[in-house]
Amino acid sequence: MIVSPARTPLQTSGNGKMNDWYAKPYCQCRKYKLCDCGEDHDVTEWNWEENRSNASWLVISQDRRQITFHPLYSSGTAVVRGDTPMLLNHQYYWEIKVLSQPYGTDIMVGVGTNKVNTSDDNFEFMSLLGKDAESYGLSYRGAVYHDAKVVFETVGFCRGTIVGVRLDMWMGTLEFYVNRKPLGVTFRGLRRHCQLFPMACSTAAQSSMKLTYAASWRASLLVHAAKILAASLSADLRRQIPPGLTYPFKSHFWLTLPSDGDTLNDDEEGEPMQAEPAVDISHELSEVLRSPNGYHVDTVSREYRVVLWQ
Known part of the structure; x- marks a missing residue:
């Protein structure tokens, strides 16, 4: 299922000039190769695959x-x-910083299945991600492609831009971010894919990008509750979050980013969700609510009892 976010196409003002909706860098650093803005969290759970x-x-x-x-x-x-x-029942988020000025036919960031051929198009200039039903891609020009169609157009990216990708393999949604601002959920029903891979492609000579952050978390009620808690708090109230929650919110900051992909439609396409055997969640709870400052998780019993004390 393709979901086009409610977004106005590129508009011009009365004098014919483009409104303030165009590709921008994440920061104003002049020397992009030396810039480390937005790289505050050294978390990379995966890397680019080497292919001889x-x-x-x-x-x-x-x-x-x-x-x-x-x-x-x-x-x-x-x-x-x-x-x-990227496997079912997990949530993923990664960020890619664009290090060179995009130009040419296309430079794209997205996801695809293992059926995407990474070598047959070496002698053809094309927007590869999204050319068929096996991949999804965001172009530097602002177009989002899937199945050889432009789903919608939004702000693109340029040198210095941080492109974020949020893939929820529990809800089956895909959402792109530009400089940590959401572009809206573009696709639903991705649970029909057993697994997806992060991908990037380019036709431009000497174009470069860097994976700056990549994290994941198994979908659970605990994660969903944490996202709702973080989204409901103002900046001042976030300083009063129990210490046991401060660390996970900092290292997994993407859980608190705005997203409209947290609801599931009754008519969502794709394979039905399958029940999984019960698992011991004490480890996950201990990771999220651990702290030397007085907040702890008691031994989790069959009732999954969580006790916090000072």
């Missing part, structure tokens, strides 16, 4: 976080994917 067959099209840094497409010249489309699949 694409060695001449891609240069991946030693830590496998920064990638340069077409290091010498471009004669087609190069694509890279993450080394870890």
Whole structure:
């Protein structure tokens, strides 16, 4: 199912000039290669996958976080994917910082299945992510593609922009962010895919981007409650959050980002959700509510009893 967010197309004012809706960098740093703005959290649960067959099209840094497409010249489309699949019943969020000024046919960020061929389009200039039903992609020009169609158009990205991708494999939704501002849920029903991979592609020579953050959390009532709690608090009240919740909210800041993908429609397409066997959640609770400052989680009994005390 494709869901187009309620968003006004690019508009011009009476004098013919574009309104204030265009690609912007995350910060105002002049030296983008040295800029580390927005890289406050050193969390990367996956990295870019090295593929020897694409060695001449891609240069991946030693830590496998920064990638340069077409290091010498471009004669087609190069694509890279993450080394870890995104599985059902988990929530994922990652951010990519654009290090070079986009140009040319297309530079895209998105997701795709393992059926996306990463080598056949090396000699064709195209918007690869979203060219079929196996992938979804956001173009630097602002268009979101899927199944060879432009779903909607929004603000694109430029050098210095931080592009965020929020993939909820429990609700089956995909949402893009630009500079940590949501563009709205674009797709639903993604549970029909057993797994998806983060992907990026480019036709521009010497174009570069960097994976700055990648985190995940297994979907649970606890996570849902934490998101609602964070979203309902003002900036002043957030300072009064119990210490046991401060750490997870900081390291998993994406849980508190605005999102309209937390509700499930009765008519949502895709495979029905399957019940899973009960699991011991004491570990998850201890991770979220741990603190040396007086807030602890008592031993979780069959009733999942949580006790907080000072």
